[in-house]
Amino acid sequence: MSKRINAIDLNVYYGDFLAVEGVNIDIxxxxxxxxxxxxxxxxxxxLRTLNRMHEVLPGARVEGQLLxxxxxxxxxxxxxxxxxSMVGMVFQRPNPFPTMSIRDxxxxxxxxxxxxxxRSQSDQVVEEALKGANLWNEVKDRLDKPGSGLSGGQxxxxxxxxxxxxxxxxxxxDEPCSALDxxxxxxxxxxxxxxxxxxxxxxxxxxxxxxxxxxxxxxxFNIAGTGKPGKLIEYxxxxxxxxxxxxxxxxxxxSGRFG
Amino acid sequence: xxxxxxxxxxxxxxxxxxxxxxxTLPRWTWAAMLAGSVAVAAALAAALGAAFGAESFLMPLWVxxxxxxxxxxxxxxxxxxxxxxKAIDGFWKNLVYLAFLIALLPLVSVIWSVVSVGLPGxxxxxxxxxxxxxxTGRIDQETMETGGDVLGGIRHAIIGSLVITLAAxxxxxxxxxxxxIYLVEYSRGSWLSRAITFFVDVMTGIPSIVAGLFAAAAxxxxxxxxxxxxxxxxxxxxxxxxxxxxxxxxxxxxVVRTTEEMLRVVPNELREASYALGVRKWRTILKVVIxxxxxxxxxxxxxxxxxxxxxxxxxxVTAGFVVNANWNLVSGWMATLPVYxxxxxxxPIAPAATEPSxxxxxxxxxxxxxxxxxxxxxxxxxxxxxAPKKTGR
Numbered sequence: 001m002s003k004r005i006n007a008i009d010l011n012v013y014y015g016d017f018l019a020v021e022g023v024n025i026d027i028x029x030x031x032x033x034x035x036x037x038x039x040x041x042x043x044x045x046x047l048r049t050l051n052r053m054h055e056v057l058p059g060a061r062v063e064g065q066l067l068x069x070x071x072x073x074x075x076x077x078x079x080x081x082x083x084x085s086m087v088g089m090v091f092q093r094p095n096p097f098p099t100m101s102i103r104d105x106x107x108x109x110x111x112x113x114x115x116x117x118x119r120s121q122s123d124q125v126v127e128e129a130l131k132g133a134n135l136w137n138e139v140k141d142r143l144d145k146p147g148s149g150l151s152g153g154q155x156x157x158x159x160x161x162x163x164x165x166x167x168x169x170x171x172x173x174d175e176p177c178s179a180l181d182x183x184x185x186x187x188x189x190x191x192x193x194x195x196x197x198x199x200x201x202x203x204x205x206x207x208x209x210x211x212x213x214x215x216x217x218x219x220x221f222n223i224a225g226t227g228k229p230g231k232l233i234e235y236x237x238x239x240x241x242x243x244x245x246x247x248x249x250x251x252x253x254x255s256g257r258f259g
Numbered sequence: 260x261x262x263x264x265x266x267x268x269x270x271x272x273x274x275x276x277x278x279x280x281x282x283t284l285p286r287w288t289w290a291a292m293l294a295g296s297v298a299v300a301a302a303l304a305a306a307l308g309a310a311f312g313a314e315s316f317l318m319p320l321w322v323x324x325x326x327x328x329x330x331x332x333x334x335x336x337x338x339x340x341x342x343x344x345k346a347i348d349g350f351w352k353n354l355v356y357l358a359f360l361i362a363l364l365p366l367v368s369v370i371w372s373v374v375s376v377g378l379p380g381x382x383x384x385x386x387x388x389x390x391x392x393x394x395t396g397r398i399d400q401e402t403m404e405t406g407g408d409v410l411g412g413i414r415h416a417i418i419g420s421l422v423i424t425l426a427a428x429x430x431x432x433x434x435x436x437x438x439x440i441y442l443v444e445y446s447r448g449s450w451l452s453r454a455i456t457f458f459v460d461v462m463t464g465i466p467s468i469v470a471g472l473f474a475a476a477a478x479x480x481x482x483x484x485x486x487x488x489x490x491x492x493x494x495x496x497x498x499x500x501x502x503x504x505x506x507x508x509x510x511x512x513x514v515v516r517t518t519e520e521m522l523r524v525v526p527n528e529l530r531e532a533s534y535a536l537g538v539r540k541w542r543t544i545l546k547v548v549i550x551x552x553x554x555x556x557x558x559x560x561x562x563x564x565x566x567x568x569x570x571x572x573x574x575x576v577t578a579g580f581v582v583n584a585n586w587n588l589v590s591g592w593m594a595t596l597p598v599y600x601x602x603x604x605x606x607p608i609a610p611a612a613t614e615p616s617x618x619x620x621x622x623x624x625x626x627x628x629x630x631x632x633x634x635x636x637x638x639x640x641x642x643x644x645x646a647p648k649k650t651g652r
Contacts, residue, residue, distance in 0.1 A: 056534060058447045085537025095528040098647035099550045109536040112546045148647065166536060178338070 002029040002138070002200050003069040003169040005050060009065035011229075012045050012054060019045050021229035023064075025219060030194060032201045033210035034238065037221035038253070042206045042230025046221070047172050050202065052080040068170070083107075087170040090161035093156035093179050096147035096162070103143040105158055106130060109166035124167055124253035131163035134191050153184025160191065164199070171195060173203040177210065189214050208254060212242050220250045282341045292333055293325075300324035326357050373625050380622025383408050387626075390415035391582035396609035403612040411608075411615075413623045415584040416599035420501065420630075423578065423595055424568050426503035426588055427510055432560055434507075442515075443470025443522040444544055467505075471573025472507035478577075499588035502578035502595070506567045513566055517559025521552040554645035561638035565631045571597035581644040596627045 005027040012020040013209050022044035027033050035043040048054040049062050052073060065072045067128045073083045096105045110117055117125065126143065130136040135157040139150070147158055156176060163171055173192070177185040192214045195201050211218055219235040234241065234250045245251045305320040330353055337346035380386060391410035402409055438455065446452030478592070479496040486493040525548050533543040579592035580602055600620045607616035 047400065050609035051535065053531065053535060056420060081537050081539055084535055089531075091528060091532065091535075095526070095532045097529060097532070097547060097551075099547075108533070109538070112533055112536065112538040112542055114542065146647070162532075162536065 004029045004067075004200065005170065005200065005202070006067040006070075008065040008067065010046070010049065010062065010066060012042065012049055012055070013061050013063070014057070015057075015059035018229040020049075020221075021231055023232045025232060025235055027036070027200060027202060028217070029200050029218065030196060032196045032203065032215045034215035034218045035202065035204045035229070036037070036206075036208060036211050036218060036219060036253070037233075038223065039206075040226075040230070041221040043219075043221045044047050044174050045203050045230070046232075047174055047202060048089075050170070050172055051089055053089060055080065066158040066167070085166060086168055087172060088166065088168035089172045089215045090156070090159050090163055090174065090176045090177040094152055094159050096155050096158050098148045100147060101144045102139050102147045102158060105147040106161050106165050108162050129161040129165035132164050132194075133157045134187060134194075135161055151184070153187060154182045156180060156184070156188060157191065160188075160195075164195070168199065170200040170202065173201065175206060178206065185210070208242070212238060218242070218249075220253060221243070222249050222253070261359070263412070284337065284340055288336070289333065293329055295416075296325050296329035296332060299328055303328075317344070326353075330354070330357070368459040372622065372629070373628055375622055377621035377623075377625030380409065380618040381625055383618075383622070386412040386622060387417070388412060388414055390584050391608075394582070394608055396612070399607075399609035399615040400612045402615050403609075409615040409618050411619060413596065413599060413619070413626060415581065416594045416596045416623060417626065418584050418586060419578070419593040420568060420595040420597075421626075422586060422588060423499050423502045423506065423574070423593060424564055425507035426500060427567060428560065428564055430503060430507040431510035431514050431563070435511045436518055436556070438511075438515045438536045439519040439522055440544060444540070444548070459512045459515050462508070465508065467509055467570050468572040468576070470508040471502075471505045471576040473508060474501050474573065475577050478504065494590070497577060497579045497586070497592055498590055499578055502574045502593065503588065505573035505577050506570060509567050509570065509573070513563035514560060517563070518552070518556045520549060521555030521559065524555075525551045528569075551647060554642040554647075557641040557645060558638035561641060563635050565638075566635040568631060568634070569597055569627060571601050574598050575601070596623050596630075599623050600627070 005025070007025045010020070010023040011018060013091070014022075035047060036044050038065050038176050045054060049066065054060050054062060059198075062074055064074070065234060068083070068086065097108060100108065103122075103126055104111060107117070107122055110122070110125070126137060127140075130139065135154060138154060139145075139158075142169070147155065150158060156179075160171075160176075177188050180188065189210065192201055192203065203211075203214065215238045216247055217236065218238040218241040220233045220241060221230050222233045223230045234245055234247045240246075241250060242254050245254065251257075262577055295347055300321050303324055304317050307320060308317040316484065333353060334346050337349050374579070389410070391411045394411035398410055401407075437607075442452050442455060446455075475496055478501040482491070482494060482496055485491045529547050529551060533547045534540075538546075561629045574593075574595050578595065578598075580598050581592045581594050585591045585593050600623045603616040603620035603623070607613040609615070
């Protein structure tokens with residue numbers, strides 16, 4: 001169910017512009033890894049290369065190797081759709097499908113792909129996914145109501161439910177709490193703690209307390225200046241990054257003396 | 260729990276003179292002023308009319324004089340009694356109302372004249388259920404002389420309008436929808452997409468008679484080529500399908516433009532959410548993008564139908580004109596409502612007794628307006644029904 005991620009000399013481009021340079025990182029299965037760093041340093045860009053969402057943008061491309069349990073997802077013969085069905089993603093802003101009910105939103109991964117499920121199968125998938133996202137008790141009586149009628153925090157958990165419903169191996173989260181209030185944030189963080197028992201979770205966050213709370217390992221990205229590529233500066237145990245980082249840049253950033 | 264003791268302070272009595280006040284006018288000022296303007300304008304118009312002996316000039320002069328008196332009077336009154344800013348604000352507000360009324364005038368008068376003149380014809384027995392076959396000048400002449408009900412109807416024209424417009428919709432919607440899907444989802448700003456956008460804009464401005472001539476020429480060429488190759492027998496190019504092609508030339512750019520706008524406003528986040536679930540691009544477009552935009556697409560299509568259903572010239576050169584019902588798109592001439600109206604006015608059945616023809620023409624115009632209004636209503640209902648649900652808490 002859970003896979004190891006291994007990036008080898010990964011360069012990420014937008015057209016001719018090198019956005020992220022030379023990333024080498026080894027992410028353990030069944031763990032939570034946080035990406036931190038200043039805005040524009042390439043954390044989100046790098047995250048989106050992990051499920052080939054980066055190349056959805058015009059002109060975007062990637063060089064290097066990215067191994068998912070020893071399989072290079074950037075091999076020319078690999079279909080990005082296959083990669084994305086194994087590596088799920090939760091976005092910064094909750095984006096449930098507005099035309100669908102809560103139930104259909106959870107089943108979106110199946111329904112949109114035309115997979116037929118029997119009534120009992122789909123009921124089971126919906127219940128499991130919503131329970132897995134800690135949303136079941138709040139919505140079980142109104143599964144046929146539109147998903148866009150939920151609160152922001154509930155919508156984000158609905159998006160997580162939608163992601164885990166298709167049983168991926170890896171879950172990527174791009175600042176999943178930045179649009180949420182502290183209570184909803186806490187609910188998502190608790191959820192991340194449960195998800196790591198089953199999935200490899202990678203989370204981008206601007207909130208260093210959050211990184212310290214939820215992650216086992218932390219990667220610090222930085223950028224030398226505007227127009228320069230972002231780089232992975234340091235990748236280590238979260239406790240070490242926040243207490244005793246080996247690089248000066250990391251120390252400046254985590255202690256708030258940045259820039 | 261001890262509640263903090265509130266000091267019981269009585270609010271200070273209002274000052275005799277509030278320093279914030281300014282001059283005010285009672286709420287009914289504008290109504291009184293308007294009534295005054297109407298009265299003064301009437302007197303003035305009567306005086307001028309008497310002075311120049313132009314009685315027929317009186318009524319329009321009166322209508323024109325009302326705002327001419329009312330606007331400056333309100334301006335001066337507010338300027339004197341309130342302040343300059345309020346006065347100018349009010350002046351411009353009144354100008355905007357006036358412009359709105361002037362813009363509304365033609366619409367209301369068109370609807371009024373069509374309804375008042377067309378209603379008797381519409382209520383004549385059998386007007387919707389019969390066609391014009393067998394209606395000769397002699398019959399109209401007799402109707403005029405005896406004062407009986409006007410015979411003949413528009414059944415064939417309604418059938419022609421609906422069949423031709425439906426065929427045009429069936430041709431244009433897939434082409435227009437697929438073009439806009441290419442433009443929004445696949446082109447990525449290539450030279451081809453810029454060329455398409457440019458030519459669609461050019462197509463929007465094509466005069467409708469040119470579209471009719473194009474369709475006639477294209478169909479004639481197609482038939483002659485096909486028959487010379489022995490694929491089909493030679494036949495006249497005037498038929499409903501040719502008219503439908505002409506109308507679709509006019510419809511396609513409208514459909515492309517409206518659907519393109521609707522697809523563009525679908526948030527990119529939804530596409531990415533779908534991709535991230537491992538859904539292919541064509542399925543994302545089919546199941547996420549189009550359902551999200553369907554209300555706008557449907558109302559855009561309905562409005563484009565309303566746009567072409569009133570076309571006269573391209574029908575005249577492609578489908579001709581007949582007096583009886585023809586359901587067959589690919590054989591024989593067809594009549595539509597606009598062409599019917601045109602013919603009844605231009606070539607009355609009885610040249611010596613034009614009134615029955617005119618009554619039929621007005622009634623047909625009323626039916627056409629009702630159909631267009633129903634289409635607009637349908638567009639609104641469709642947009643409402645298909646719109647993504649927002650509530651449900």
